Amino acid sequence: MSKHETPMTRWYWEQIGGTLIEEFPVVRNGKDCSGRWIDGVILPDGERRIARASEVSLKGQRVIAVQAKDKRLGMGLLGQALFSARLLRKFEPASIESIALCRVVDRALADLMCEFPDVKVVLCPKEICWVQPSPQ
Numbered sequence: 001m002s003k004h005e006t007p008m009t010r011w012y013w014e015q016i017g018g019t020l021i022e023e024f025p026v027v028r029n030g031k032d033c034s035g036r037w038i039d040g041v042i043l044p045d046g047e048r049r050i051a052r053a054s055e056v057s058l059k060g061q062r063v064i065a066v067q068a069k070d071k072r073l074g075m076g077l078l079g080q081a082l083f084s085a086r087l088l089r090k091f092e093p094a095s096i097e098s099i100a101l102c103r104v105v106d107r108a109l110a111d112l113m114c115e116f117p118d119v120k121v122v123l124c125p126k127e128i129c130w131v132q133p134s135p136q
Helices: 006-016 076-090 107-115
Strands: 019-027 038-042 049-051 062-067 095-102 120-125
Touching: 006 019, 006 038, 006 062, 006 095, 019 076, 038 076, 062 076, 076 095, 076 107, 076 120, 107 120
Parallel strands: 019 049, 062 095, 095 120
Antiparallel strands: 019 038, 038 062
């Protein structure tokens, strides 16, 4: 989990509801590939809770993939959002929507997103940030 991206992902989940799986392992480490994780996978029709990937099945469900960056929209984040949706297909969900969650829009990149209707750019308010827990 990331101290900046996790609060952003949870903020988005609060707007949507359903079941949130944080750091969803979409590709496992192997001899010929690196592991890949999605910051958050939301099952909007699921029970409102945070779950582990091992506790849920994506098969036949509506799925929202969330990739977050605590900065301006960039090509890296857009690539993560685009390929996250493609990688999730192997789990056989009913539908996949992918969210690129960031702090500031980059108009040149955001304008290109109309070519990818299953990927959306969402801005997270700057007030949503990681807060250091107070010592007990």
